[in-house]
Amino acid sequence: MLNISNLSKTYLPEKKEALKNIHLQIQKGEFTALLGQNGAGKTTLINILAGNVLKTAGMVTIGGYNLDTHALETKRIIGIVPQETGYDSTFPVYETLKKQSGYFGMRHNGATIDELLEALYLTEKRNSNIRELSGGMKKRFLIAKALVHRPKILVLDEPTAGVDIEMRHTLYDFLLRLHQEGTTIILTTHYIEEAEKLCDRVVIIDSGRIIADEPKTQLMENFSREVTVEFQFDFELELADMAFLNMYHPQIEEKTRLQLRVPKKDLPKVVHMIAQKNMAFVDLGIEKPKLEDIYLSLIHR
Ligand SMILES: Nc1ncnc2c1ncn2[C@@H]1O[C@H](COP(=O)(O)OP(=O)(O)OP(=O)(O)O)[C@@H](O)[C@H]1O
Numbered sequence: 346m347l348n349i350s351n352l353s354k355t356y357l358p359e360k361k362e363a364l365k366n367i368h369l370q371i372q373k374g375e376f377t378a379l380l381g382q383n384g385a386g387k388t389t390l391i392n393i394l395a396g397n398v399l400k401t402a403g404m405v406t407i408g409g410y411n412l413d414t415h416a417l418e419t420k421r422i423i424g425i426v427p428q429e430t431g432y433d434s435t436f437p438v439y440e441t442l443k444k445q446s447g448y449f450g451m452r453h454n455g456a457t458i459d460e461l462l463e464a465l466y467l468t469e470k471r472n473s474n475i476r477e478l479s480g481g482m483k484k485r486f487l488i489a490k491a492l493v494h495r496p497k498i499l500v501l502d503e504p505t506a507g508v509d510i511e512m513r514h515t516l517y518d519f520l521l522r523l524h525q526e527g528t529t530i531i532l533t534t535h536y537i538e539e540a541e542k543l544c545d546r547v548v549i550i551d552s553g554r555i556i557a558d559e560p561k562t563q564l565m566e567n568f569s570r571e572v573t574v575e576f577q578f579d580f581e582l583e584l585a586d587m588a589f590l591n592m593y594h595p596q597i598e599e600k601t602r603l604q605l606r607v608p609k610k611d612l613p614k615v616v617h618m619i620a621q622k623n624m625a626f627v628d629l630g631i632e633k634p635k636l637e638d639i640y641l642s643l644i645h646r
């Protein structure tokens with residue numbers, strides 16, 4: 346569906362290397378999270394796909410069409426929701442979406458536009474000027490604008506930044522439905538729980554390089570070989586007495602809770618070791634790492 350190879354981007358004149366030899370293949374039907382810190386290169390990559398930024402090297406094909414030679418065809422296949430909401434216009438919402446449809450030769454697109462406005466809670470604003478929309482509404486408007494031509498791939502650059510919590514959850518449902526209906530989706534976000542909830546593949550980009558690209562379940566499985574275990578006691582603990590557990594990095598929280606980092610296979614052994622010391626615990630909790638922990642440990646490696 347999307348094929349990126351040897352892609353590099355150097356911004357002149359400072360010679361800032363924003364992307365360094367990126368390889369990425371996206372299959373039809375995938376829902377991919379593109380994660381990375383501020384300045385990692387996410388927007389640069391998306392702007393190249395959108396045809397707004399010229400790449401320095403490499404090849405990009407979208408739906409089989411080469412971006413260099415078939416720019417118009419690629420635009421039909423992909424819909425892009427930009428990060429910037431600076432889009433300023435005195436035109437009304439509906440009229441703008443109608444005009445956008447016109448670019449794609451879809452003059453009788455009224456039903457699709459109505460549907461999108463409804464799904465994105467913008468029906469009430471259909472005749473408002475875009476300039477008069479709030480920041481969160483503008484984001485939703487930009488999603489509608491990216492979708493009027495019913496693209497097969499939707500790329501969203503931080504679609505939920507600045508969107509209120511309730512509307513964010515509405516957007517999640519909207520994106521999940523779109524994905525179920527067959528749209529291939531790529532999403533960047535700084536809310537990692539969003540990637541955890543929505544996506545099936547996680548790509549992490551760091552200083553212009555891809556440092557992780559795995560199915561989400563695989564990534565989480567690889568990292569959950571070690572879990573955090575917490576034992577609650579009804580007496581106060583001394584760290585000095587926990588030396589027999591040193592290999593599991595003991596920590597004491599609020600005097601009575603013992604935290605250990607334990608490889609899953611060692612769990613029975615650890616419980617046994619504690620029992621042998623006649624330390625009766627009153628509660629036990631096991632926590633698997635969240636995608637957020639995995640993300641942080643990867644980018645700090
Ligand atoms: N037009 C430009 N001219 C020069 N440098 C640029 C330009 N656009 C981006 N950069 C630089 O390229 C690097 C990548 O920026 P990019 O916007 O792609 O990051 P990002 O991953 O989208 O970050 P964020 O999470 O903050 O949106 C940064 O160092 C940035 O300063």
Ligand SMILES: [Mg+2]
Nearest residue numbers: 387388389428
């Ligand atoms: Mg960005």
